[in-house]
Amino acid sequence: MKLSFGFAAVSLFSLASATIRTGFEVWDEAIGAGCVDKSLNYSMIVNPTSVTRNLELEVDYLVRTKELNLVSVIGPEHGFRGSGQAGESIGGDYVDPINGLTVVDGYNFKTAANWRDSYIRTGTQVAVFDIQDVGSRFYTYISTMYDSMAGAALAGIKYVVLDRPNPIGGIVVDGGIVSAGSASFVGRTPITQQHGMTVGELALLFNNEYLSSHPELSGLANKKVDLQVIKMQGWTRDMFYEDTGLKWVLTSPNMPTIDTTMVYPGMGMIEGTTISEGRGITKPFEIIGANFIKDVPMKNWVDGLNALNLPGVIFRPQYFTPQGKQKMADTMCGGIEVHVTDRKSFRAIPTGIAVLCSLRDNFPADFTLTTNNYIDSLTGSSTLRNLLNSGANYQTIVQSYQDQLAQFLTIRNKYLLY
Structure with missing residues (x-):
């Protein structure tokens, strides 16, 4: 049986290390050039992967340089500074002892309304997302992005995504999609298990394909968020993380390398x-x-x-x-x-x-x-579970999701930036 694993063939992969510029670096340059409105209140949705090229936390850098008016830091699972284990909450709001900002535990939020209320409570006018993803649907940072985007739509505020590389590349796309009955925090939307997209591309996909059906946005005339994606410079889809010239920061306690x-x-x-x-x-x-x-x-x-x-x-x-x-x-x-x-x-x-x-x-x-x-x-x-329990071999299970994979590839292609 010949199986398609949903990837585009390329004749040449990256042969030498490159140096890309992350979305944050591009955005920071725009701030310095006066192209970003400094009069607004910004909240950063970040974690320990949100670093400058010299590995300084971006939030600490922005506070030190006084480039923007930051009103809060919002952490995903594992927390803003990475102090939480999987599934652990770090508690309610507190003041960060290093930079003096209000830190909000976004992992506590279960609804878009929770995000909206946080934005309103802190006076946020622009939410900025910059977290390193790992390319798997069930890694929860992209669910945090989806939920926080929905909250921004409810609050009527702008949402900015600072793009970062997909560390496992942007070519291979594989796995089944999420059915409506199985949606959860490890899979909010019907994307494949390995999506082959950057967080910026996913944000565009979420905004244009899936926020319109978000139940909490049903009362809004415009069911999209005011979204801006700051692209990377120099990244290509055939790159693995080592090809980018960036230093690796473990993305969570159990994702070390x-x-x-x-x-x-x-x-x-x-x-x-x-x-x-x-x-x-x-x-x-x-x-x-x-x-x-x-x-x-x-x-x-x-x-x-x-x-x-x-x-x-x-x-x-x-x-x-x-x-x-x-x-x-x-x-x-x-x-x-x-x-x-x-x-x-x-x-x-x-x-x-x-x-x-x-x-x-x-x-x-x-x-x-x-x-x-x-x-x-x-x-x-439930498809994999049922086939596994029935005694099906791995080839049969892989074949079972190929139609879903083909459908997703068609949708995905509309939102690729690189």
Whole structure:
């Protein structure tokens, strides 16, 4: 069976490191040139990835240089300065001891109205989003962007997105889309699991395709936000993050390296199972496993995965012990380490699906999905779960979403900036 993994062929990938200019750098230059209205009140939606080229937090830089009138800082999941673990709230508003700004916990907001109320409470006239995404739909920063855009539409304020690179490139697009019944904070809109877009492109897509159906905006005559996207300079779709000349800043506690981002669109699905996804060790998502996997069964599992000859990846057996408040904490686990050998041919989602099928087939008595069907939220619908439970092979599951993928590619193409 020949499968399409939804990517455009290119004859030449980046061969040498380039130096791009981020949206923030372009915007900062515009501020200095007097092209940005300094009389307005600005709120920055940022986190530790929102840095200058010299790795200074942009908000601290703006406060130090007094370039704009900042009235608040709004942090996503993990917080403005990265002090929160996955799923943790950092609490209500507080004053940042370093720059003196009001810090708002945007991860606490569950509705567009929550965002609107925050904007009104702080006197915000322009909301500015600048957070490094990792290219996977279920990474929550783009849901924060969608929700905060809807809140800005309700508040009637301007919304600016400072664009940053997609670290896993802008060519590969893969996975099914979110069905209406499975929409959640790990997938607000019907985009594919690996979207191949920048946050600026996603903002345009959200504004023109999906905000119009947002239930909280039903009473508005204009269901779009007043959006401005500040493009990068020098970025091309074939670039991986190392090609940009930018320094990598871990995007969350369990996304430490660019290698992690490469496997995450597929291996992130392990979170919908009782298997450890490697949280609490140094290589989450690259190393996964469980306490019932060891010895000969583990070797047979690894040998079977490698026999599939999946493009751009090999597997090796790995023992590990998760720490902290994670699955199977303080318990020796056996599993696999996912080694990407060729990023250009590697396909994260078919690889993740193959791993799920192999776990089911090799450990039928112990491998289970989480009881809350979280796998549906991650994959966008119940399709993968139902096919996995029926015994379908990974090729059949990959084939099941190809029509959805083709539909999304048509919509996506309208909003590509690079």
